Amino acid sequence: MKRTIRTTALTVGALTAALGLQAGPARADATAPRIDLRVLVVSDGGPATDAIAAELDAAGTPYTEVDLTSSTRPTIDAAFLADTVGGRPRAKFQAVVLPNDNPFAAGSAETTALAAYEQSYAIPQVDAYTYARPQAGLQVPTSGGYSGSIDGVQAQVTAAGRAGPFGYLDGAVPFEDNSPSVGESYAYLSTPAPGADFTPYVQAPIPGSTRQGSLVGEYRHDGRRELVVTFVYNRYQQQFRLLARGIVEWMTGGVRLGASRNYFAVHVDDVFAADDRWDSQLNCTPGDVDCTNGAGVPSPIRMTPADVDHATAWQDSHHFTFDLVYNGAGSVDQREDNGGVDQLADRLIADRDRFRWVNHTYTHAFLGCAQNTTVVPWTCETNADGSTEWVSRNTIDDEIATNRAWGQLNGLPLDNSELVTGEHSGLRILPQQPEDNPNLAPALNDNGVGWLASDNSRDPAQRQVGPAATVARYPMNVFYNAGRASEEVDEYNWLYTSRAQGGSGVCEDSPATTTCLPAPLDTGTGYHDYIVPLETRIALGHVLSGDPKPHFIHQSNLAEDRIAYPVLDGVLDGYDALFADNTPLVNLRMKDIGTELRRRAAWAAALHAGRVSAYRIGDTVTVQAPRGTDVTATLPTGTTLGGTAFGTAYAGETSGWTPSAGDTLTFALPPSAAASRSAAAPAAGADTTRAATAPAPPTEVPAGVTEQVPFAPDN
Template sequence: MKRTIRTAVLTVGALVAALGLPAGTAHADTEPRVDLRVLVVSDGGPSTDAIAAELTTAGTPFTKIDLTQAGRQTIDAGFLADTVAGRPRAKFQAVVLPNDNPFAAGSTEMAALAAYEQTYSIPQVDAYTYARPEAGLQYPVYGGYSGSIDGAQAAVTTAGKAGPFGYLDGTVPFEDNDPAVNESYAYLSQPVAGADFTPYVEATIPGQTAKGSLVGEYRHDGRRELVVTFVYNQYQQQFRLLARGIVEWMTGGVHLGASRNYFAVHVDDVFAADDRWNSDLNCTPGDVDCTDPNATPDPIRMTPADVDHAVAWEQGKNFTLDFAYNAVGSVDQREDNDGVDLLADRLIANRNQFRWINHTYTHSFLGCVQNTAVVPWTCATTAGGATQWISRSEISGEISTNRVWGQANGLPLQNDELVTGEHSGMRILPQQPVDNPNLAPALADNGIGWLGSDNSREPVQRAVGQATTVPRYPMNVFYNAGKAAEQVDEYNWIYTSRAQGGSGVCEDNPATTTCLPAPLSTSTGYADHIVPLETRIALGHVLSNDPKPHFIHQSNLAEERIAYPVLDGVLGSYQDLFATNTPVVNLRMRDIGTELKRRAAWQSAVQAGQVTAYRIGTAVTVSAPSGIQVTATLPTGTTLGGTAFGTAYAGAVSGWTPSAGTPLTLTLPASAAAPAPTAARTAPATDPAPGTRVPAGVVEQVPATADN
């Protein structure tokens, strides 16, 4: 028989006084101030951590209390609310709990939270809770389900589409990346009879035609809870799809910070050729580390037909590729072919179909002088042991010569963007642990403000002299492959064991996430394994509010055009998942760099406690240091100084606005008026929530890491 445990019954009449809100109807001068900050109460589990990660990435301020830590802050009326200049203040606009009641029986903390939520109409998110009547749902044993839902196809309900999840097209697929690992666990059940419960996301109960709630809103006792009955981590696709809606629900669509879905693809080495992988030598002739005397380079270069295909593909996808070009490829081609370069002619004729980035004239290595007499190469040194560096004038010449050629041929360039060959000039471990000291001055000589870097080496944006890096994700579609079989052969060599004929990198570094248990078939491995994996990794970046670009090479658009299945997978999956009001944001490099730089400054200010914001009725006031760009997500129709704020995205408006160090006041539309506080009442009696199952596939992500 179920044991009922009652919390202490406290009247809100007593708690209201402690929380600072006068009884009765609020007057204009006592309308409460609600600070735009979220309270996250964590039990150390992955679900509350996932929501905290979402808030961090978006730049939404929050306070986290870890229930597992000794000496933690006690949650009481004074912690939750006070009075500022005679006006009652709610210190948090939303509360996130690990479940519907994570406290022990008779908890005064849960009573304080319940009274606070009632008094100030503060919503509560139950990050992952057991389906039970205290959460508005029947126990799963009564016709519901408890267990794995790996591979399930959940769906947003009509109410969910009309409410916080209106940016989704309808389907919410659950990952099943490894059949041997339980990755998702859920409690599926229907609302208790008579409960005021609205399902927002449902899945079919196994063995039935009925559906059970996975995410829904439960209204009771003057409170609102978003009840989530499946467990997740911050990287799983199902959470990434629903994260925006969870935040919008709990903040009422009024919060600092912003989130969009970004995707940009840089195609390197355009006009040039890329040397082909040699499956007999397990290296790439022409590369400095492929020293076999019998190695003969076999270049891969786009054709005019490949350009036509790229243009048609862009138009069909409403997406623009960024072409990072090396002019010497065309110059050499014309010198060797009586002035003819059909590829360059077609690219130049279609130049306005693409965005263009200076990739240096010859793609030469711009770091230290390489000693290629040894494998792997080392930095050459002087007789005195000093590193020999490529000179400032050589670097500057590579940049300026390529720019002049591009301008002469009418390429629509942004002159402050640059990607060096192999991201050279910047530090590269282990051979070159510091930047070429001549790089920053050469960048300044040419007015370079944005410098592409390799995210796998340097994931954090940084300054290189006056320039700022833009980390780019390398896609595992190799530069030296124009055909699927070549790609698979090299992939097998890298990611299989030495006993299987591979490089052994996985034996030397077991943390490598793309290791193979056995070689892939060269005829089917690309379509069956590499394409789905690379699609999933790239789509994960898109869904993570991550604007960093991805990069491939011109060889991948040539011959068998092996990049397109991955790009189609990303954009096709996205189109299937999202409503038209939430398009992919496709920025050029300098705009990505600006976004990253603004975010870093904003998040630094937020974490330092230099940003405050609050709402009184339809007025939102934000204070931030002078020079900081302020970001917020607000309802459509919000104005700043009488001018419309932000741009439309996902059913709201969001954007950046500069702070002059004085408070900014934004005016919400009348339709966004804050809900009125509830009348005094008795705090609800509830049982502490029972334990919930967390499978290994949530604790340890399957199969890739956040950066991979």
């Protein structure tokens, strides 16, 4: 027997009948509804719905977006939301995301249709950013709450939040405060309205009181469930990145296409070689192409055995593994110059199984065009007919194969399919070399290379170069030519200050440069006080966005002052302080990162082409995708596929990739997944009429939300 609940002036039964919807979620198995695994995102063009859509995109979770600002948008009515397939009622969306608790005009038929749809099929609704008010289950902020900035505030996940959708977090949710002059966060902090069935999941102290105000909470009313978010955010801000997984978990009930994990890998380039040192007088690097006509005297930076010991101890303490990207000629030269002795190589080779190893070519030669280094910036040499003079296929072959042979001779555990060329050379580099060296792809084929590193700042998208797919790497702004903190700061000042301040003027010439300084940093304190926090924030931003691309530094950064470690400590220790043990950082080697990127691209293409369908009926999830496309899903622990356990555990759920042969994939959910989808009775005293009819009032959006302050993680 179905329970009747009043909403506006109609019973649910009468309302759903009027709209042509199937009433009541509880029905016999034979008539259980089909719930399509797709999210409806209703956007007003604001940053909050954009952020949630970006999270769904990144995870590979399909959604349909309706832009309320478009005159050609579809009407959200019964036919848009539900229909019948093969005689079975179908809900076209498993969740609804609205910009606030009611973005429509008073008395809107679309509001009525959504309410009936959510009641009939037990579809959850996310209010992406809304004013705290009784219609959202909260008291207005003027009743003992707070409206205003929460820059720098540390919120907390409640016990209910940790037992529910935010159980992957340790508890703390710090809000960014990157600029003292720009507002970055705004919130309406309030407590549940009298009689409201409201459970706070994330809350923060209400200023001037000892009470906590809700930032994220669940409101159950009128046979509906809403996740009420009362702070504004954009897709880059740390507070959203921390909560994004839980928002999606809540709206999908842990059953969805797509998956999200947090990754971090660090490549250490030029191992066994030495890196030239920055000259603070010449403002260039003697021995490298930025010092013309042999200016200055090279001063190499090279790791020592003690640096190797520090690296292995650091790895052990952080449960992390470096990828050492090596040049064998560096050791050969060292032995030739030192009577056959190379203590660094001896120590690294003895500890070779403590690291992952990647071929970086034998001498670190530039493998693109032949370079004219008599000018700054360098240019490509040309042949007599004006064509570009390219480094030959034989030269590239020799660099790859000789380094591989040297590594094998010394017992390095290599994967021969991986390659990082010196300076990512051979690949296009603007403005000097706008195309790949045409000899690169054949040489990669000669040597069985399947994964080739590229520089994310120049070549971010994965692409094919002959037999190899690129794996873009994030360059950390910890310079290759700095072994000491003071050198790093001096070069940083040169690059990012004005000519009047003694700098290069690059910020004057290229105003879009995001790391410009208002004044030079103190060389004694600037590294730890400014550069380390900034680089930590940027790298952690990549991690929290679920981006698997590796970061790269250089062996010089593990030598002398070991300047890389404060940044790496900031990322790893910062992550550990935020996440529960069930959500570890995933530390992959290069080929596995490349595989992840390739799978994601193929999956995104299949979704975009409309070639994926997925739905749930009771405890069965059915997915169909194109042959050869791996399917990604997040499902409850205990889910099976063809009688075999699906996926691996992460963040309290199970997720993974499954190959598709083009046939139907049928996942069996465990009995524990049969969580109640029943409608909630209205709480005593709740005003259901206003909840269905009153549009949400306008909310504040500070400048720091519409423009990233000071840097977006992809800058």
